[in-house]
Amino acid sequence: MTKSSFTNVQSEYLAVIDHAKCIRCKRCIQNCGWGTYSFGGDKIIADHSKCVACGRCYTYCPEGAISILKNPTVMRENGNWQDYHIKNIWRQSETGGIAISGMGTPLKYKKYFDHILLDACQVTNPPIDPLREPMELKTFLGKKPSKIELDFNEDGQPVLKNKMPPQIELATPFMFAPMSYGSISLNAQKAMALAARALGIVMNIGEGGLHDELVPFGKNIIVQVASGRFGVNRDYLNSGAAVEIKIGQGAKPGIGGHLPGEKIGADISRTRMIPAGTDAISPAPHHDIYSIEDLRQLIYAIKEAVNYEKPVSVKVAAVHNIAAIVSGVVRAGADIVYIDGFSGGTGAAPTIVRDNVGIPIEIALAQVDQRLREEGIRNEASLIAAGSIRSSADAVKAIALGADAVAIGTAALITMGCHVCGKCHTGNCSWGITTQRPELTRRLDPEEYGEKLYNLINAWSHEMKEVLGAMGVNSIESLRGSKERLRGIELTDSELKALGIKHAGM
Amino acid sequence: MTTDGNTKTGGMISGSMLAIDAKDMHYKELNKIIRESILSGVKNILLENVNGQYYIGDGIKGDDITITVNGVPGNDLGVFMDGPSIIVNNNVQDNIGNTMNAGKITVNGDAGDVIGYGMRGGRIYIRGNAGYRIGIHMKGYNEQIPVIIIGGKVGSFFGEYMAGGVMVLLSLDNSEESVGEYFGVGMHGGAIYMKQKIDFSKYSKEVEFLEANDSDMSFLKKYLSEYAKDFNLSSEDLIKGPFYKIIPSSARPYAHLYTSAAF
Numbered sequence: 001m002t003k004s005s006f007t008n009v010q011s012e013y014l015a016v017i018d019h020a021k022c023i024r025c026k027r028c029i030q031n032c033g034w035g036t037y038s039f040g041g042d043k044i045i046a047d048h049s050k051c052v053a054c055g056r057c058y059t060y061c062p063e064g065a066i067s068i069l070k071n072p073t074v075m076r077e078n079g080n081w082q083d084y085h086i087k088n089i090w091r092q093s094e095t096g097g098i099a100i101s102g103m104g105t106p107l108k109y110k111k112y113f114d115h116i117l118l119d120a121c122q123v124t125n126p127p128i129d130p131l132r133e134p135m136e137l138k139t140f141l142g143k144k145p146s147k148i149e150l151d152f153n154e155d156g157q158p159v160l161k162n163k164m165p166p167q168i169e170l171a172t173p174f175m176f177a178p179m180s181y182g183s184i185s186l187n188a189q190k191a192m193a194l195a196a197r198a199l200g201i202v203m204n205i206g207e208g209g210l211h212d213e214l215v216p217f218g219k220n221i222i223v224q225v226a227s228g229r230f231g232v233n234r235d236y237l238n239s240g241a242a243v244e245i246k247i248g249q250g251a252k253p254g255i256g257g258h259l260p261g262e263k264i265g266a267d268i269s270r271t272r273m274i275p276a277g278t279d280a281i282s283p284a285p286h287h288d289i290y291s292i293e294d295l296r297q298l299i300y301a302i303k304e305a306v307n308y309e310k311p312v313s314v315k316v317a318a319v320h321n322i323a324a325i326v327s328g329v330v331r332a333g334a335d336i337v338y339i340d341g342f343s344g345g346t347g348a349a350p351t352i353v354r355d356n357v358g359i360p361i362e363i364a365l366a367q368v369d370q371r372l373r374e375e376g377i378r379n380e381a382s383l384i385a386a387g388s389i390r391s392s393a394d395a396v397k398a399i400a401l402g403a404d405a406v407a408i409g410t411a412a413l414i415t416m417g418c419h420v421c422g423k424c425h426t427g428n429c430s431w432g433i434t435t436q437r438p439e440l441t442r443r444l445d446p447e448e449y450g451e452k453l454y455n456l457i458n459a460w461s462h463e464m465k466e467v468l469g470a471m472g473v474n475s476i477e478s479l480r481g482s483k484e485r486l487r488g489i490e491l492t493d494s495e496l497k498a499l500g501i502k503h504a505g506m
Numbered sequence: 507m508t509t510d511g512n513t514k515t516g517g518m519i520s521g522s523m524l525a526i527d528a529k530d531m532h533y534k535e536l537n538k539i540i541r542e543s544i545l546s547g548v549k550n551i552l553l554e555n556v557n558g559q560y561y562i563g564d565g566i567k568g569d570d571i572t573i574t575v576n577g578v579p580g581n582d583l584g585v586f587m588d589g590p591s592i593i594v595n596n597n598v599q600d601n602i603g604n605t606m607n608a609g610k611i612t613v614n615g616d617a618g619d620v621i622g623y624g625m626r627g628g629r630i631y632i633r634g635n636a637g638y639r640i641g642i643h644m645k646g647y648n649e650q651i652p653v654i655i656i657g658g659k660v661g662s663f664f665g666e667y668m669a670g671g672v673m674v675l676l677s678l679d680n681s682e683e684s685v686g687e688y689f690g691v692g693m694h695g696g697a698i699y700m701k702q703k704i705d706f707s708k709y710s711k712e713v714e715f716l717e718a719n720d721s722d723m724s725f726l727k728k729y730l731s732e733y734a735k736d737f738n739l740s741s742e743d744l745i746k747g748p749f750y751k752i753i754p755s756s757a758r759p760y761a762h763l764y765t766s767a768a769f
Contacts, residue, residue, distance in 0.1 A: 012768070087768035097765030225605075228643060229624030233607040234565035234586045261758045273626055273645035274669040275695045278757040283667055287639050288582075288601050288620050297560065301585045301604070304537055305565030351767040426766065 008090040011048035014069045015057065019043055021065035028057040028066060033430035033440050055419040056430035088351070099351040100258075102424025102434065104251055104343040104388050104410060107355050111343075112362035112495070113394045117504060119485040121472040128474055130465035136475035137461055139405050141242075141382040142167035142311040143335045165335060166311045168222075168241050170405055171200030172461040173476055174395065176453075177340075177386050177409030178224055178246065178315070180206030182259045182268045182280060183347030183424065185441040188416055188433045189214060194450030196220040199457050202241055204407070207257060207282060209271040210236055222313065225302065227256055228282030230272040237305050242336065245298060247286070248317030250344025250361070250387040252353045257282030260348060262427040263436050296332035303333070311335035318342060318364030318387065319357075323371035330372065330381045338407065339364055341387025345410040347434060348425035361387035362401060366500045369402025369481050378481075392460035396467050401499070402481040415456050416449045522549040529555040533580065537561055544571060553577070558599070563587050569608075581618075584611045587628070600637070603630045606652070612736050619661070625652040625671060629729065632656045633737050638686070639663040646670025646696055655733050662686030665752075669695040674726065676744070677702040685709075690752055694759055698752040699726060706752075712759040718749035 015036050017028075022044060029037040029044070036050040037057070051068065058066040075083055088099050121127040128135070142165055149161040176192040183206065190213065192203040197220045204222040205214065209231020214221065218239045225232050226246040237243050248254065259268075259280035269276040289295050299312050313336035314329045316322070326337050341361025346354060365385050372378040385403035388410060389395050395406045414420065417431035424434035432444035468476065471485055479485065487504040488496050496503055524543050528536050536559050540551060549570055553562070556577030563573055563584045571590035575583075578596050585604040597615035603622045610629045619637035622630050627650045635658035642663065644652050652671035657678045664685050665673060675698065677684040684702050689709040699718060706715040718726070727745055734741035 084768050091765050091768060095765040096762075098763055099767035100764045101767040229605045229645075232586070232605050232624065233626060234567060234588050237565065237586065260764070261761060270647055273647040273650070275757045278669070278694045279760055281667055281692065281694070281760070283643065287642055287666075288604060288623055297581060297601075301561055301564055301582045304534075304561045305586045307541065350764075423766070 007094065009087065009094065010073065011051065011071050013051040013053045014048045014071055015046035015051045016067045016069055017044050017046060018065045018067070021063045023063055023065075025062060027060050027062065031056045031060045031430060033428040033435060033437070052421040052423050053419065054421045054423075054430045056417070059417075100260075100348055100425055101351045101354055101422050102345075102347055102349075102426075103420055103422040104345045105355045106420075106422065109343065109360070112360055112491075112499065113390075113397050115489055115491050115495075116362070116397050116499070116501065117487050117489060118393075118396065118400070118467055118471065119487070120467075120470040125472050127472050128469040130462075130469040133469075134474060135465040135468060136477070137172040137464060139170045139173040139476060140167040141170065141313075141336050141384070141404055143381060144379040146376075146379055166242075166309055168202060168311060168336070169200070170202065172457060172464075173399060173403075173405035174199075174457050174460065175201050175222075175384070175405060175407045176203035176412050177345075177407040178204035178206040178222070178244070179347070179409055179413075180208030180224075180230075180257075180259070181211050181271060182206075182208040182230075182263060182436070184413075184434050185432055185436060185444060186211055186213065186267075187441050187444040187446050188413070188449075190446035191416060191444065191449035191453060192412060193217040193220060194446055195453035195457065198450070198454050201457065204244060205240075207246055208259075208268070208280075210239055211271060215239060224315075225298075226282050227284070227286040228272075228280065230274075230280070230282075234305055237302060238310075240310070242311045242313055243302050243306065244313040244315055244336075244338065245286075245295070245302070245334075246315045247289070247295075248315065248319075248340065249346060249349075250317050250340030250342055250358055251346035252349035253317030253319050253358045254284065255350065255353055256284040258348050260425050260427065265436050268436060292328040292332050295329065299333040313338055313384070315340060317344075318359045318361055320359060322359065322364045323367040326368045326383075327371055327375055327377070330377050334381050336382045336384060337368075338384040338386065339368060341365075341385070344387035345413075346424070361385050361398065363495075363498045365398060365401045365403055366483065366498065370500055373481070392463035393467075395460065396464055396479070397486065399476060400479050400482050400486050402483075404480060411456070412453060415452050416444060522547070523552075524548045524550070525552040525554065527554050528557070528559060528577070531559065533559040533561055537564060540573070541566065544568060550574075553579075561585060563590060563592050566590050584609065587611075589628075597634070598632075603628070603654075606630075614737070616658070617656075622652065622654050625654070626650065627652050629732075630654045631733050631736055632658075634658045635660065637661045639666060641668060641671070641673045641698075642666040644668050644671035644673070644696055646672075653729050655729060657733075657737070659684035660686065663688045663691065665690045665693050665696075665698050667691075668693040668698070668754075671696045672699070672725075672729075673697075674699045674729070675701070678739075690754075692759060693752075693754045694757055695754060697722075700750045700752070703748075703750055712755060713752050714755045716751045716753070718747065718751045722751055723747065723749065 034050045145162040150158045196203040207226030221240040223240040224244045314334040315338035318341045342358035382404040385398040386407035389406045429435040432440045486501045551573045558580040560580040565586040567588040569589040573592045575594045581601045583602040588607040589609045591610040593612045600618035605624045608627045613632045616634035617636040621640045625644045638661035655674040690713040734744045
């Protein structure tokens with residue numbers, strides 16, 4: 001078919017330059033990864049159709065001469081036919097393609113964290129001041145013994161008789177969520193590795209293999225085995241603090257990984273061992289896992305390869321029957337289960353899946369914690385919650401709903417400059433995060449952003465201590481799964497039941 | 507346990523040769539002995555009475571190590587293996603050579619499903635037939651080329667998602683068509699060679715079927731000669747053409763499938 005020179009797909013944003021302020025330094029041309037700006041002989045010209053409102057140009061314009069505006073040309077308002085329905089129809093009718101997006105869903109689904117309130121002490125039990133009294137955030141992830149067995153030494157002191165299974169030690173119950181080299185740049189991974197080391201936590205390198213430059217950060221790294229098996233070998237399995245089998249991802253439950261060919265340059269081709277320019281495809285299932293028994297087989301293949309010295313984590317997406325699934329995963333031998341909720345982020349996913357498949361992390365977590373307790377196997381594995389943890393408040397609520405720790409992905413990217421434009425799959429990220437173009441990746445200074453990540457997690461940890469103190473507990477462990485400290489507002493009886501919490505006032 | 511003919515019981519044995527009677531032994535115990543004996547310098551291990559034990563050779567390293575298996579090993583034989591050779595004088599089950607990095611597995615019999623999944627290097631030679639999903643998502647980079655040679659026929663999804671490496675299907679003693687359904691679907695790298703000329707029109711549209719040329723044959727000769735030697739076959743007969751070559755028609759078979767969403 002011949003292509004019409006006219007298109008209904010209009011500019012989302014307008015890049016407006018105040019030519020009176022502009023000194024023609026051309027920094028905007030350099031900074032924009034999208035090619036929005038060019039020099040027209042005597043002034044900067046903007047091609048609005050390319051702008052995604054990533055914010056890079058106005059952040060780095062020395063004169064404050066750039067404004068990014070939402071295109072004021074209105075589409076006729078319609079409560080049913082939303083802008084995005086109409087725009088996707090136009091795009092898809094021009095290309096015939098599956099609509100693909102980055103980041104978590106931008107649609108306004110109910111966010112349960114925003115309908116949960118925390119408890120605090122008044123009169124009858126004293127709150128604790130965390131600035132002047134000890135407050136423990138240290139968290140160990142891994143299988144715990146079902147009972148404590150003690151021996152006594154010659155001084156009559158108790159000595160733990162149990163042999164503890166391998167654990168990951170976190171100084172604070174946060175970790176950086178899996179994001180692969182390929183989906184994000186090496187510098188972005190390095191920033192997280194530096195922060196993880198300084199904070200005493202871990203980052204997860206995702207499924208793209210371990211770059212040589214990250215090898216020294218092994219103690220603060222979780223390595224991942226996904227269905228594409230990129231970069232996986234015995235040394236890889238032994239190079240981190242733990243190994244994670246990726247079954248699913250909150251942004252795209254039930255489908256595999258897809259790293260578009262635009263992002264597969266020479267170095268990614270080498271680390272993933274696939275042709276340059278090809279799409280890196282991770283099959284929807286691991287083809288050696290079609291059942292819980294098969295999952296057990298891979299978990300123990302890994303445990304054998306690491307001589308039972310590292311915990312094995314299994315990452316699953318929160319789907320309708322998540323409680324039964326996680327019970328099976330724990331019984332298959334997982335030491336840690338990472339549950340990724342609906343609205344979790346992605347480097348690339350079909351929009352229909354990102355926006356419509358899965359269940360919220362809050363409900364998944366409450367159901368899983370309850371089920372594992374009922375079955376008497378909650379101690380067999382630690383739970384990590386993820387899927388858009390936006391603040392320390394979300395993290396505290398997740399832990400009270402049953403998580404041992406939370407993982408942050410998008411929040412870490414926002415720390416590195418991300419404006420959540422959702423175009424990660426294009427490889428044009430102006431902030432040097434979700435791109436492999438060297439002129440863009442080199443602008444992301446791992447030291448600088450590593451420090452900002454350190455600041456963020458430190459700030460969130462302090463906030464966590466504040467609310468723990470207010471609730472009168474002095475360790476994060478005391479809050480885990482303590483749904484009694486949560487109350488719901490504006491929730492139906494079914495929602496309260498699913499979350500396992502009471503309504504405010506009850 | 508015997509070493510160099512001298513019977514010993516218990517404890518680890520240093521020296522270069524170790525025989526283990528695997529009868530009624532759990533895989534965990536068996537693999538622990540294998541790992542520890544390799545650490546203590548054993549180079550040749552003979553496993554007797556193997557009966558379905560999982561993970562034999564899991565993650566072991568060292569180019570000069572050989573494990574000979576008498577009996578049928580269980581799933582995931584040679585998973586994550588990095589250098590050693592495993593010779594099986596019988597059939598094998600599923601997932602052998604899973605994510606293997608280097609080394610060699612020789613099977614004097616048939617193999618189950620999902621052989622060489624995500625394989626990154628080394629060789630798997632199977633004398634008989636193999637099941638479904640052989641060599642899926644095999645990889646390769648520059649000189650690191652994994653090779654799988656199968657003497658008989660294979661099941662469906664042969665070479666699915668294949669991203670690199672080489673597979674050879676010899677169709678020995680086999681007059682009927684040696685491949686199942688969905689041959690080479692999603693293949694985007696590497697090459698498959700076949701001795702049988704098949705009507706390729708009913709298989710994947712994402713690959714091309716060509717006659718192997720001289721440079722293909724000089725590459726194959728090295729591996730086919732070794733295969734012939736391992737299984738006491740005539741090297742001349744094996745190498746005699748013509749061979750047919752299946753390669754992906756595009757490195758991006760699915761590029762046209764996607765369009766950037768509005769948000």
